[in-house]
Amino acid sequence: MGPWGRAILSIKVSGSDETSGAHTGRLEIGRRRIELPGRLLTSSEFRSGKAAKLAEPLESPLLIVGKLFTPDHLKAATSAEAAWQRFSASVAATARLMPGAARLFQPEFLSVEFEDVEPLRALLDLQHLLSFDAITVPYGEAPSSEDVLTAYDFARSWAKKRRIDAALLPVVPPQERREDAAALLAALVKRGADGIGLDLDGGFPYHTLRAVEALKERHPEFWIHAFQVPPKVRFGGRLATSEGIILPYFGVDTFSRWLRPPPPAPVVKDKINVFDPRGWGVFRWHEQEKEYGSKLTCRCPVCKGKDLDGFFEPDDRAVLDLAKVHDHLSMDAELALARKRIGDDGYAAAMADHKFARPFLERVSRPEAE
Incomplete structure (x- = not known):
């Protein structure tokens, strides 16, 4: 605990990888410990677990509270006071979904620009009042590097005035150039940041991730969490590679599923992307059937005892909930196995052993990828 009783964040590295930016270790937030690399549960996924009526609720040492x-x-x-009260009550109710878990706030902005610091001040106050364990520092939908640094400087001043010692986690958008990403990360390290929330914005920002990898080589104790991770990698053409499972290759410590607005049309189950633990790919219903047939080898509570048609038998919304739960549980299990490879034959070797991660690995290993 810090001098004013709030949880302090730290990373203890236990192993590193010569073939990639991956490393093993433990993220500690107060009394909560998270094995690295890891996938963090979102409030949306937790609700899907409840809707799926699992025998046991989903568990995680840290909950991403999305809004x-x-x-x-x-x-x-x-x-406005009435709107503020409704908003804070809604966030508080979401934060209470998992009693005992650490909480991290993820505000996601749709065409929102901050005209001044007042929205930032309100969001910082909200997280403090609700006792979030680390405090994210956002600044609208697509802040510039200068905006990110200004917001972080303001948050440091805000915390000092209120005698708050919770870790501040600036939200960093992808940068166009690797040098710009490296400069922004270096500036945040110099200012004393404990880590960053990297907003992938549903994409695959290769050069920003390479800058993260270089930073983690010098500062392995610096926490990198990736928000807004989409199902698939979009890199060099169409790939079936799962994006979340390959992020540790670039030194990312933890990541979480993207938070999306409701679609303009109702979700249709044969368009839902589902993680493939056999090959570290992502497939829709009939794509998976074409690749593997009807057999499911996943042993997670969602898949156990079912074939592919049984998985997709419920209605559209129920299948989406089941897919979210499956993705979290099966990917978490794969990460637990992959952690054992780091420091041994390496995370790249684990990727090479999986059919749909292998093509991605081959592409990022080429000189032209640099």
């Missing part, structure tokens, strides 16, 4: 903001929603919530 979508439109411009009107943010303006009302941060300037």
